[in-house]
Every structure is written in C-alpha cells, then in structure tokens.
Amino acid sequence: MQIKKFVGENVTQTMALVKKEMGNDAIILQTKKTKSKGFLGFFKKDMVEVLAAIEPDKASSKVTKTKSTETSPPRFESANTSIENIKIPTYIDGKNDKNDVSFKEVNKIYQKPMQVNKVSSNADITKDIDEIKTVIKDLNERFVQTFKTEEDEVIHELKTKHSNKLVEKGISSLLSEEIVNEALSKYNDCNRDSIFKVINERFNNFSENNMKFLKKYNVFVGPTGVGKTTTLAKIASNLAIEEGKRIGFMTLDTYRISAVEQLRTYAEILNCPIEVAYDKADVSEAVKRLESRDSIFIDTAGRSHRNKVHMIELEEIIESIDEKEVFLVLSANFNKEDIKDILEAYSFIDDFSIVITKMDETSREGLVFDIINAANKPVSYITYGQNVPDDIEIFDFNKFVNEFLREI
Ligand SMILES: Nc1nc2c(ncn2[C@@H]2O[C@H](COP(=O)(O)OP(=O)(O)OP(=O)(O)O)[C@@H](O)[C@H]2O)c(=O)[nH]1
Ligand SMILES: [Mg+2]
Incomplete structure (x- = not known):
C-alpha cells in the first residue's frame, strides 16, 4: 500500500x-x-x-x-x-x-475498509454458529449420557436385586452374576423364568436322574465326617431291600476301630458279607471274594484331602479296581473355597459323580450349582438326614431347580 x-x-x-x-x-x-x-x-x-x-x-x-x-x-x-x-x-x-x-x-x-468489516462479521457469525453447534452437540451428548446412565442404573439395580436373591440362596456371587447377566442378554430379563432357562441350559448335562451311577464296585471317597459310611449304607440298604440285590461291603477305613464296626453293623442288619482291606493287595483279594455279589460298596477312610500320602494310597487302590463307580461325597455345609480345594485334591480321579450330604442342615442349597460348575461332574445323590435308609434321594435336577427357584 x-x-x-x-x-x-x-x-x-x-x-x-x-x-x-x-x-x-x-x-x-x-x-x-x-x-x-x-x-x-x-x-x-x-x-x-x-x-x-x-x-x-x-x-x-x-x-x-x-x-x-x-x-x-x-x-x-x-x-x-x-x-x-x-x-x-x-x-x-x-x-x-x-x-x-x-x-x-x-x-x-471507504468501500474497501467497509468490505473488510463485512467479511470480518461473516467470520464472526460463522464462528458463533460453530460455537452454538458445539454447545448443542455437547448438550445432546450429556442428555444421551444422562439417559444411558439412568438406564444403566435401572439395569444395575435389577441385576443386583436378582443376583442378591441367588446369593442369599447359596450361589456364589460370581456365579449369580454370570447367571443373571446371561438371562439378561439372552432373554432380556432376569426374572424367575429366564433364570430357570439359563440354569437349565447351563447345567442340562447334569440333569440325568437314574440309577446308572451304580456299578458293580462302588467306591465312596471324600473328606472326614461328610457322611460317606452313612450314605453308602443308605444306598446299599435300598438296593437290597427294594430291589433284592445281593450286596457286599468292603472297608478300607482301618484307622479307627469304630469305623469298621459302623459298617459291620449295617452288614449284619442287611445280612451281607463284609471285607476289611488294609492295603492294595488286600483289596484285590477282597474283590475276588466278593465277586459273586451283585453290588459291592467300598468305604474309604475319611482323611484330610491335604494329606498327600493318603491321597496317593487312595489313587492306587481306586486304579486297581475295575468296573467301578467313584462317588465323591461333599457336605452342603462346605463353602465354595473348601469345595474348590477338595475338587483339586481329588482331581486324580478321571470319572466320578458327586453326592451332596447334609442338605437338611443348610438353607443355602445354591451351593449345588457352584459344585456342579466347579467340578463339571454330575450330582448323583443328595442326602438330607441321618436316617438310614430313608434320608437320601437320587438327584433330580429339574425337581431341584424348580424347588430352588420357587423360593426366589
Ligand atoms: N444331618 C445330617 N447328618 C448326616 C447326614 N449324613 C450323615 N450324617 C451324619 O454325619 C455324621 C458322620 O457321618 P459318617 O457317615 O460317619 O461320615 P464319614 O464321612 O463316613 O466319616 P469318616 O468316616 O469319619 O470320615 C454322622 O453323625 C451321620 O449321622 C445327612 O444327610 N444329614
Ligand atoms: Mg466313615
């Protein structure tokens, strides 16, 4: 210029x-x-x-x-x-x-400076419009976010409410959340019906209920005092009384005199033979002697599952028996962590079913689902009292789920 x-x-x-x-x-x-x-x-x-x-x-x-x-x-x-x-x-x-x-x-x-002013005001207007757009966008996002947050809260409350009910009934909080989340994502709801469907789908592999569990040799293992001997006596008695089967007993529990006596008493009542085996060699001899019986029930010593020597002995004996079914007996009074440790200790057994005892002593039956979930094995029997031979049932998954959910 x-x-x-x-x-x-x-x-x-x-x-x-x-x-x-x-x-x-x-x-x-x-x-x-x-x-x-x-x-x-x-x-x-x-x-x-x-x-x-x-x-x-x-x-x-x-x-x-x-x-x-x-x-x-x-x-x-x-x-x-x-x-x-x-x-x-x-x-x-x-x-x-x-x-x-x-x-x-x-x-x-002065046209030129005036034009400059005009351009500058257009730029200002464009700037203002951009600012307004940004504010509207921000408000919109906040609105959507607020709406989302409210929706999330409603869903969260619903989930917590239903999952808490399952937790109150003994299902671990982790498994309860998984079930409720699955119900919500599959059925868009987490009411009784959708939870029922999810539980059935999830555990339907384990819903068979027949006597197929029993084989010629039936071995009962598990931690101390869970009810191995009592359960074995219940099943054997029912088989002998109701089906007229010729049964035989064998006990490996030679650590306590009372343990042998306990089983001997049931053998006398049922008028059937009983063998006491102290080691692996005794077991094979006893197996031969009991061969003519229809069903043989083998009781093992209740020892801590943390006792490695005992677990190795047990493993060897179990392996030496053919045509067997192993029943891992667990008490409904255990907590989820106990169950995990016990399952770990007995993981050397390839194939087994689970007996859950003392269901009468708990109102937290939901533990059954955690047991199945952790073990990935079927539950064969549940027991609910000390009376032999009455307080036992073959585990009926559908019946159990219905009763369980009725109270939810
Ligand atoms: N309430 C209740 N008590 C049970 C049940 N089953 C067994 N018991 C009781 O639990 C206690 C231990 O039972 P046992 O059969 O001796 O248990 P165990 O596993 O053989 O014990 P050890 O041989 O010492 O390892 C006994 O008092 C039984 O009467 C049950 O289903 N409910
Ligand atoms: Mg016993």
Missing part, C-alpha cells in the same frame, strides 16, 4: 491532485483542515490536507485508467460523483450531518 499526503487550497483542488497522482482507485484515509506556512507567521492560509493510499498494482495503472476505454466509469467521474460534486464529509468540515450527500460519497470511497 502506497500512502501519500496531498495539500490543496480546498477539497476540490486537493482531490484533483489525489486523482491525478493515484487515479480513481485511491482510498482516502484522512482529510483535515490545515494552515499554510505563510511569511514570518503572517499571511497563513486555510488549506485542506488529504492522506490518500493506493494499492501498488492499481497505482501502476492509474494514468491509463483515467484515459482508458474501460466499460465501468471511474468512481470520481461517474455522473453523480464527479470530482466537483464531492463535498466535504461531515467529519472533515466539522459538521455532523449524516444526510449530507458528500458523507455518503466519501463512504463509497
């Missing part, structure tokens, strides 16, 4: 100077009244000073433009705005009449 100051005796003369030097595209930056220098301070004259500017590329064409054959008339020479018609803008001559034609004309000369 080229800027230059022009001084004339009046506006017309000064503007003519501007036009002559800068052409019609000149921009008037400032116009003011001034005084000539005079002589020794005397004879000073009123003058008009104009500060004008022109862009370099337009400056070069200023002369040709005035003389050219251009189609649009130069600004200063248009019919209404010839240089003679231009009046002093109000802010130049000190008046403040905005209706003054000259003011409007000078504004035309």
